[in-house]
Each structure stands twice: as C-alpha cells, then as structure tokens.
Amino acid sequence: MAAENPNFQNTDPPTVLVHRFPTFDFPPGNRLSTHFHLLDPITSPPTSPVLLHSIRALLCVGPVPVTPETLNRLPSLQIIVGSSAGVDHIDLTECRRRNIAVTNAGSAFSEDAADYAVALLFGVLRRLPAGDRYVRDGFWPVNGDFPLGFKLGAKRVGILGLGSIGSEVAKRLAAFGCSIAYFSRKKKTSVLFPYYENAIDLAANSDILIVCCALNDETRHIVNKDVMVALGKEGVIINVGRGPLVDEKQLVEFLVRGELGGAGLDVFENEPNVPKELLERDNVVLSPHCSVATPESFEALQDVIIANLKAFFSNKPLLSPVQKD
Numbered sequence: 001m002a003a004e005n006p007n008f009q010n011t012d013p014p015t016v017l018v019h020r021f022p023t024f025d026f027p028p029g030n031r032l033s034t035h036f037h038l039l040d041p042i043t044s045p046p047t048s049p050v051l052l053h054s055i056r057a058l059l060c061v062g063p064v065p066v067t068p069e070t071l072n073r074l075p076s077l078q079i080i081v082g083s084s085a086g087v088d089h090i091d092l093t094e095c096r097r098r099n100i101a102v103t104n105a106g107s108a109f110s111e112d113a114a115d116y117a118v119a120l121l122f123g124v125l126r127r128l129p130a131g132d133r134y135v136r137d138g139f140w141p142v143n144g145d146f147p148l149g150f151k152l153g154a155k156r157v158g159i160l161g162l163g164s165i166g167s168e169v170a171k172r173l174a175a176f177g178c179s180i181a182y183f184s185r186k187k188k189t190s191v192l193f194p195y196y197e198n199a200i201d202l203a204a205n206s207d208i209l210i211v212c213c214a215l216n217d218e219t220r221h222i223v224n225k226d227v228m229v230a231l232g233k234e235g236v237i238i239n240v241g242r243g244p245l246v247d248e249k250q251l252v253e254f255l256v257r258g259e260l261g262g263a264g265l266d267v268f269e270n271e272p273n274v275p276k277e278l279l280e281r282d283n284v285v286l287s288p289h290c291s292v293a294t295p296e297s298f299e300a301l302q303d304v305i306i307a308n309l310k311a312f313f314s315n316k317p318l319l320s321p322v323q324k325d
C-alpha cells in the first residue's frame with residue numbers, strides 16, 4: 001500500500017491517475033499503458049484515499065471537469081495532462097495557485113481541426129449538405145437547378161485565435177486565394193497577416209470569421225451582437241473552438257432575421273443540444289463536436305501525452321504546457 005511504500009511513485013512504470021467520464025475513453029489499443037501504470041477508478045477497485053494522496057500525475061481524458069474539489073483529493077498533484085486542445089474544463093486558476101502544471105493536446109489535433117473548419121466553410125458557401133438533401137429527397141428532377149452557392153477564393157477571412165489550429169486554417173485558406181487577417185491575445189511578431197486589436201474591427205474587415213481561440217473569461221461570447229453586426233448580412237461564422245465563444249442566442253436571431261449569411265458550427269453552448277431554429281436552415285451546417293475526431297489525431301495525441309508524462313517524470317521541459325498568461 002502506498003503509505004507503507006514511500007517510493008510507490010518511483011516505481012517503474014510510474015503511476016498516473018485517470019480522470020474521465022464512464023462513457024469517455026481512449027479507443028481500444030492505446031499505447032499509454034505500456035509506458036505508465038494507469039490507475040483508472042472506473043475500471044479498478046475503489047482507489048484508497050491514501051493512494052490518492054500520493055498521486056503526482058493526473059491524466060484527464062476528454063472534457064471531464066477538474067474542479068477545486070477534484071484537486072483537494074490529490075494533495076501531491078504536480079501535473080494534469082489533458083487530452084484535448086481546449087482546457088476550459090480544468091480550473092486553471094486553482095492549478096496556478098497550487099503550482100500544478102497543465103498540458104494540452106499540443107498540435108496533435110490542429111491539422112484535423114483546420115481541415116474541418118475549411119470543410120464547414122465549403123459546406124456553408126457551396127451549400128453541400130443542402131445539395132445532398134436536394135438530391136436524396138428527389139427535388140432535383142421536380143424543381144430543377146439548385147440555387148447558386150458562393151466562391152471561396154478571394155474572400156476576406158478573419159481568424160479569431162491564431163494559435164496552432166488558427167495557423168493551420170490560415171495556411172489552408174491562403175492556398176485557396178483568400179486574404180487572411182486575425183485577432184489573437186497578442187500580435188504575433190513572426191506573422192505578416194494584418195492584425196486587428198479586437199474582434200469587432202476584425203469582423204468589420206472580413207467576409208468570413210473563423211473562431212478557433214481558447215475559451216476563457218476574456219473570450220466567452222467574444223462573437224457577440226456587435227461582432228455580428230460588423231460582419232454584416234453576407235457574413236459567415238465558422239466555429240470549431242468552443243460553443244460559448246459565440247453568443248448562440250444572438251447568432252440564432254441574426255440568422256433567422258437574415259442578418260448573417262450563414263454559419264458552420266461544430267460546437268454549441270449547451271451540447272449535445274442544438275437550437276431548433278438552426279435545424280431547418282439551409283445556410284447553416286451542423287456538426288456534433290467532432291472536428292478533431294480521427295484515428296490519426298488520436299495516435300498523435302498519444303505521442304503528445306506520453307512525451308509530456310515522460311518529461312514530467314524525468315524532470316525535463318514539458319512538450320505542450322498551457323500558457324500561464
């Protein structure tokens with residue numbers, strides 16, 4: 001038992017406590033358990049409070065909340081290794097206070113998330129899901145040609161959050177001939193794209209807004225009514241970040257009143273619930289929070305998790321620490 005074995009945490013492989021919803025796990029065949037002793041309270045017998053007291057590393061699988069109560073049970077905790085790009089489910093303030101390091105999925109998901117943002121954008125502009133329904137439902141022979149879509153090339157794209165995902169979006173849309181501008185926490189010295197100091201100015205100078213920033217107190221509802229007005233009647237919003245980055249109630253009203261051109265949404269404020277007004281709109285493409293969900297991404301994620309945990313247990317710099325500022 002851990003209390004009788006003060007070196008428990010130094011055993012090989014090192015112990016990592018798993019924190020997850022019962023319904024949420026890695027796909028079968030994960031490689032983590034070949035490197036670490038994974039202690040999963042959902043599949044193992046109840047974990048004793050004494051053992052919990054000795055845990056130094058927590059692996060957070062999926063968006064399960066890490067609250068001050070979770071952390072109180074783990075007084076020796078030094079690192080939380082997250083398995084998602086966003087870490088809004090982890091109480092970062094409390095982690096900072098307790099000096100607990102937090103890591104995220106790093107760039108494991110960035111290419112898939114960026115591909116998906118572009119796919120949603122094509123879906124909205126060229127009306128792909130609506131065209132698919134038109135064919136399947138037998139309207140083509142009866143009603144004739146399908147209404148025109150819009151060209152992607154030469155559109156002005158504003159990216160909210162030019163991090164790892166946003167940069168991949170920029171690369172892809174630049175290749176389609178779009179002009180790129182962005183708003184981020186900070187202006188990036190290494191980037192030549194025009195920078196706007198706030199989301200409203202970015203929207204006023206964009207045809208399309210792609211939302212891919214982290215969710216926190218500063219960015220909650222960053223896409224609000226004023227940003228929607230600035231984007232204008234033809235404007236398109238794509239969200240592959242988190243639902244609460246967009247004021248969903250306002251978004252619905254703007255779409256219903258025809259004051260926005262369309263939206264492509266992989267994330268929602270109250271998942272898995274989607275406002276019913278969106279279900280019947282052909283200029284809206286809906287998706288069940290799966291922009292990063294490919295076997296290739298999950299393979300890359302395991303590399304990032306293993307690298308972070310190995311670095312932690314050997315006192316080396318972490319691969320993907322979450323920014324402290």
Ligand SMILES: O=CC(=O)O
Nearest residue numbers: 084085086109292
């Ligand atoms: O939503 C997915 C993620 O944050 O990784």
